Amino acid sequence: MTPVLSVANIRRSLGAHAALDDVSLDVAEGEVVAVIGPSGSGKSTLVRCVHQLEPIDSGAMYLDGELLGHERDGATLRPLPPRRVAGQRRRMGMVFQQFQLFPHWTVLRNITEAQVRVHGLGREQARERAMELLGKVGLTEKADAHPRQLSGGQQQRVAIARALATRPRIMLLDEPTSALDPELVDEVLTVVRDLAAAGMTMVIVTHEIAFAREVADRYVFMDRGRVVEQGPVGGVLGDGTSDRLRAFLSRYTSQLTASRGAQTDA
Known part of the structure; x- marks a missing residue:
């Protein structure tokens, strides 16, 4: 079966620094x-490249078997025009570290505008879809509020609803809780748990290791722009399989202990 997303040997350099080095x-x-x-390992760069917010220097990426960002002309790869790149990007939902909401628009308009202007949905259809999604993220009553009237966790939940509004094939989440106060993290993670339980295909860049162990099917451990190892989560994120992963996970011992205890109690 064709993967929803396939990344093949991509490289991305920033000057002399290899942000991504042969990542598949x-x-x-x-x-x-x-x-x-760890920070600087290339995690965020990876999802930004997949969403075509940053270019790759070599390699290839595919969404449902369709080459992203380029088209083949014989043996040559030719960049796609911006309009077609935008069309590919619309099939992926992206949730950023910062919420990226338009401050002068209401919550409802933040979710409906792209549906109407980009996807050609009628205003009423877009509104119905937005209200359905606000219900899923627990914010129906905030439809007429402006972002400044919301907590950080509420803003991020609106950002998730906006990303879901176009019915994406895959969701890309780049450290969705990193800009939040600790007491607001759980409300965003609950929404992500619900998406996972509903079968949404997702790539989640996260430092919430206990959460990753709970919700993910597979982990990908990156360091210095490379994929060091990957595999089914299982019990692996409790112990690690290589010295480098164990050293990284040792910083999160309390998170993982708490996660194990919660699973045992359940």
Whole structure:
């Protein structure tokens, strides 16, 4: 079966620094992949490249078997025009570290505008879809509020609803809780848990290791721009399989202990 997302040997350099160095990754239908690793390991760059917010220097990426960002002309790859790149991007939902909501628009308009202007949906259809999604993220009553009237956790939940509004094939989440106060993290993670339970295909860049262990099917551990190892989560994120992963996970001992205890109690 063709993966929803396939990343093949991509490279991305920033000057002399290799942000991504020969990275390959397949994501199957309904799979949740957690991308973990230290700061500067290339995690965020990976999802930004997949969403075509940053260019790759070599390699290839495919969404449902369709080459992203380029088309083949014989043996040559030719960049797609911006209009076609935008069309590919619309098939992926992206949730950023910062919420990226338009401050002068209401919550409802933040969710409906792209549906109407980009996807050609009628205003009433777009509104119905938005209200359905606000219900799923527990914010129906905030439809007429502006982002400044919401907490950080509420803003991020609106951002998730906006990303879901176009019915994406895959969701890309780039550290969705990193900008939140600790007491607001759980409300966003609950929404992501619900998406995973509903079968949404997702790539989640996260430093919430206990959460990754709970919700992901597979982990990808990156360091210095490379995929060091990957595999089914299982019990692996409790112990690690290589010295480098064990050293990284040792910082999160309390998270993982708490996660194990919660699973045992359940």
